[in-house]
Amino acid sequence: MIFVLAFILILVFFVFFETRKTGKLPPGPTPLPVIGNIHQLVYRAWKGKGIVAALDFYRKKYGNAFTVWLGPIPTVNITNFVTAYEIFVKNGKKCVDRQLAPIFEHHTGGLGLLSANGENWAEMRRFTLLAFRKLGVGGAQMEKRIMDELDGRCSELNQEISQTGRAIVPVQFFDLTVGSVINTLLVGKRFDENTKDDFLKIKKLFDDSTETFNLFDLNVPVWLLKWFFPWRYNLTWNARQNILNHVGKEAVERLERLDSGELDSREQEEPKDFVDVFLKKMKEEREKDGGGDKNYSMSSLKFVLHDLWLAGQGTTATTLYIGFMRLAVHQEIMQRIREELWKVTQNSRPLTLQDRPNTPYLNATIAEIQRLASILNVNFWRINSETIHLDGYEVAPGAMMTAQLGALHVNEEMFENPEKFDPERFLRDEKLIQQLIPFGIGKRSCVGEQIARSELYLLDLS
Template identity: 70%
Template sequence: MILLLSFCLLLIFWIISNFRKGSNLPPGPTPLPLIGNIHQLIYLIWKLNGIVPTLDFYRKKYGNAYTIWLGPMPTVNITDYEMAHEIFVKNGKKCQDRQLAPVLEHISGGHGILAANGENWAEMRRFTLLSFRKMGVGSGLMEKKIMAELDGRCSELDAEIDKNGKVTVPVDFFDLTVGSVINSLLVGKRFDENSKDEFLKIKKMFDDSSETFNLFDLNVPVWFLKWVLPWRFRITWDARQNILSHVGKEAVERFQKLKDGTYDLDSEEPKDLVDCFLAKMRSENEKGQDGHPGYNMDALKLVLHDLWLAGQGTTATSLYVGFLKLVTHPSVILKIQKELLKITQGSRDLTLQDRPNTPYLNATIAEIQRFTSVLNVNFWRINDELISFRGFQVPAGTMMTAQIGALHVNEQLFENPDEFDPERFLRNEKLLQQLIPFGIGKRSCVGEQLARSELYLVLGNLLLRYDIRAHGALPTNMDVFPYSSAKLPDTSGKFEFRKIQKT
């Protein structure tokens, strides 16, 4: 009797406490004690076949700002650009830390970029941006590297076309093209015939681990995964460790050569990000106690891991999904090709300097990114101060995010969001600003410039060189794991490439 009474009192206290905590938060579904809205989320994701449709359902019911309780934790979800800008840009200093997924923090130890906060994160982000500038990201030097990789891949296609008149192109083409660019940037090596199988094996392992990249696995304690669901913990652990091993191998070998005196660093003209980091690590070590402690080999491996992961998967997926949409909208392809031929006269490659003169291609890439929206659930931020907006008050320590997937299907911003319509960005140029595929605020993607350059050069030059059609039936499932926080489309789709005859 005493235990029952104690339980009832604790339950009443919990209800009163959470009512007070949530009284000034945006509206949302009524939570249950302990489990919050988890039961409703599971049901709606199953019923609506995905997380984004579920988040969009809540947006339509409660507005562009709403609260969902993950167990005892309230989460504030923003699905409107102006509101997201007000919170994460104007109030950006108040919410630059991420809610770190326990399992990812366990793997990273709080280092790197994706699963780090505070000074460690800030220092690594500053270092990465500075290093990217040194290596020419956003300049003609990086453009040459992207085009060199694309030319190398296209030469393989052309050899097959010369034999058979056409070539069948699977998703591996996009994975290898993008993967080689990011690998060259990070460790100075592209994927060739001898190394591409290793890359594709790691890529498949990571794709398979997307099933565990969900609201459940990313929020429960590590001990729970290890002891109750050890196979799920192992999937996540193995995928990350294999990527760490792959990207860290070159760094470890080069560090050893540096110690042996068989390798020289040029801090002014670094070969790749590993050189930049080793030069910085050497300079910080020379400072002794005044040097930054974050520059060590473990941190280097994690920075490489995070940049490889973010730089490879999102861009390759956008290109693959983009061509899936393009081959089912041949009129869009024809408009792009007409625009590109007018600019290049069919006698040269498309360059980044052509961007101002290719509004239709720019609009198409924007629509592809809107349609792809690689994250079903965006990474949560934690505000360290009270944030007031639109009559709501979000107390410090609350999980907040701009839900990019739901924002990009918000019909208040993007009319008829289910339609693939590049011209929406020509009819209303403000929509380009309201499209945020790389996030918003201080935690936006550090590789945004590189990704934008790759999308423009690869997609544009492929359409300039080839007549591209579907090869067989195309997949209709754009999300293999609807419960996953990351979108992973059915990658069984293939394309037929034929050379465009120049006149």
């Protein structure tokens, strides 16, 4: 009897404590002690056949800002553009750091882009954006990389047509095309018929790695994994190390050749790819203070290459494939795009990035494909470092906040008839395209956004 009373008292305390803490937060489903709303979120995702449906259910019930408790931690979810812009752009300094799984922080040691915070992340983001500018991302150099890759892929299709009378465009076509563009930018090598097995190996390593992690691994302390579940710890550790070693193989070989004098360091003055830019910076840091900056080490380079691969390959390839399937169904939209492109190019030259202002319907179609593709269904949560006020509510430091892109992109207050594939919605309201944020918003938006936008424009329908 005493134990039952003690349990009831603890339960009442937890409920009272949670209610006190949620008093100033945006509304949301009532949480249970310890587990929060996880059980309700799982049920809604099952009933709605997806996490986007679950988040959209809570948006419709509680408004464009609602709170869901993931265990003992409140997560404030924003599902409209105006509020997201206010929090993550105007007040972006308050919400910079990401909520990271302990195992990810342990694996990366604070290096890289995706699973890093603080000054390490800020320095590497600045460097990566600068390196991309040097390599012509968003301009003529990037355009040439993409078009060279497209020419290579199409020549293979033409060869298949000449041999068999037809060509089948599998999902792998899009994966390989995007992967080859990224690989060319990062290490200066494209994947052709002789080397595409290397791409397939990289992709398999990434796919296998995502399957090694489960919710348990992502939420428990690392020491618990090491001591009580060493096989789980070793599985995740080995999977990550295999990827890092593979994506960093070219960089390691190039550094060895530089250190041995086999490769002329003067070649680094005109960098051909990201590894060249990074190794040059690494050398400068070594000469400057002897020991070098840990952000500019081979370990750091491997993590950055890993993150750029992970963030850029699958998302863009999937968007291209979804766009291909949508346009195969909507032939009338495809025909209108062709007419627009024929008019712009006079049917005598390839499309270029400079044509963007003159192709409003193509731009609108790509935007609609991205809206419906909604690749990042659940956006990364960020930890607010200061109190944030929104719509009469108050979010104390330490909560998690995010713009939930999946739910935002089906918000009928912004996108009329959101389930309909309708590119013209962006022509009827030109401001609407600014409220589409498939690459995230604020300081933690996708660092490779310019690369992806260039690929979507030049590859989607060329």
